[in-house]
Amino acid sequence: MAGSWLGQSLEDGAATALYLATSREVREQNHRGQYFIPIATMCEPSAISRNMKLARDLWDWIDTQATEALGLDWQYQ
Structure with a gap:
């Protein structure tokens, strides 16, 4: 995969952080201190x-x- 690191594209690698920084859902549901995995999936x-x-x-x-x-x-x- 061109532009990948550890099997993720640059876009996929950035997607979760971008989602958490910009998502209305994250703000409205007050997601704080949660654990997210790619891509934008909250998990335990x-x-x-x-x-x-x-x-x-x-x-x-x-x-x-x-x-x-x-x-x-x-x-x-």
Whole structure:
């Protein structure tokens, strides 16, 4: 596929973001914090993605990596 990345055309790759940014339906139904997959399909996130302990562990790991790479006060610069 010309212009594709990971099996999607550029147009298909952009379609969900464009839909969410411009859709009257999204505004009227107040879709916030929902998970959408291509193309513009709302779905339930996986159980692992809703695991708050894993989310916290990932956040802490990223924070540690950033601190080591950027210095102790990286958040405040």
